[in-house]
Amino acid sequence: MADIISITDPSDDRLRLYRDVKDRDLTGRDGLFMAEGKVVIERLFRSPWCFCISVLTTSERLKTLDISQAGDVPVYVVEQAVMDQVAGFAIHRGYLALGRYAGPAGLGEVLKPGRARVLALSAIANTDNMGGLMRNAAAFGVDAVVLDVACCDPLYRKAIRVSVGGVFQVPHVRVPNLIEALAEQGLSPYALSPSGTVALDEVVPGMRSAFLFGAEGPGLTAEVMAACTTVRIAMHGGFDSLNVATTSGIVLYHMCR
Template structure:
């Protein structure tokens, strides 16, 4: 691998890593930040995304050698001291491993649907604006073999640095696309043979009583407001029964329970590209 020492935070070769927090807010013009060894490993083995460059602390380099050497494409690796790296990033990077990823062409719903098998599981996220929650939903989707995640325009970016980190790289692993109108999508899903379920504390049926096979779409809404009434009115609503006098679970925890119920984890998801057969590093 190509190793380049960086001693000056103003070195133009590390410009994409400058002031990470501020640039996360305004966007990165088709790029994203991957943070940590596990996430880097997923990025390096991705067929949808490409690592442009890597920035690491000098004391983390030895631990990354194997995964970089085994990557299909080996980006340049910039190595810096703690002081220099913190000045580049704009705050202390405790994991000491950063990479610039290229987003590439966005998928749309048609890309997701194309090639889905008769048995499929997808997640539809509506209004999930918290990066921790969306990242955890992606992690749960990967853990329980969901074929894809569809998000509406009010969701946060799954490729935001914190969302990727919380997902443990699953946001780079599970196919996703943005859909303009989740209500119209529900009609399209039904026409494509999906059983559609809306998860809500006010759901009519305890999820444990739902038996289904084939194609399943699980709708998840934001905490507090939940899914819009227009959506709840046109699909089957399910709830997770809880102790009396307790309102609801965090949406990430609820998604794990619901996905476990609907998942068929005996086989790999049908729609994931070939590279996704590789498991996340522990």
């Protein structure tokens, strides 16, 4: 059961990792991250890949937070003014939580034999796009997300918020070479391209498939594209591409059914 602890002093050392969260991110510090918002934090409580270390909220907000699955984490309860002072800005959602990622060290640890659907990302540096991609991965039942070294951390505070906690539902791993990592797991790679050789609605994905997306603008490298089946989405009005998160939603809906 969660341990409810009232705190009145904004300088209390138990709140030190919540200080000035607007100006910094906790990623890179022993796997720590900061989550905000009721829905996001409740997803954190239920996550098989992340665990909650503590929660910061107000007495009024605590009444609506489902802490039944929070375990024995400390829940620090403060006045709204104290919360805003500690965080360095107004916390309109009224909830913050400190967590740690405890996901798999490699892709082989999470994929089971047989059917597998993987989202593979290259050079996704925009946190909004990363959050949208992680949300779609969770919504369409992707088994894992693979990131190359040029991707931003999916556990940046803004990426977590945009994902609506979806990042807590899908394990992610970082690899030095996407194509090699996918091949080691017997995954057939598909890459989106305006000049793709096959239309999306004609694709019948293999039993074990991975869907690759690159940054908006440069997209995937020629080397990566050459190793994949390239897929196009039919469009009108002279458009040949969409936002990467939007595109992933269309593709994952088709490929994960």
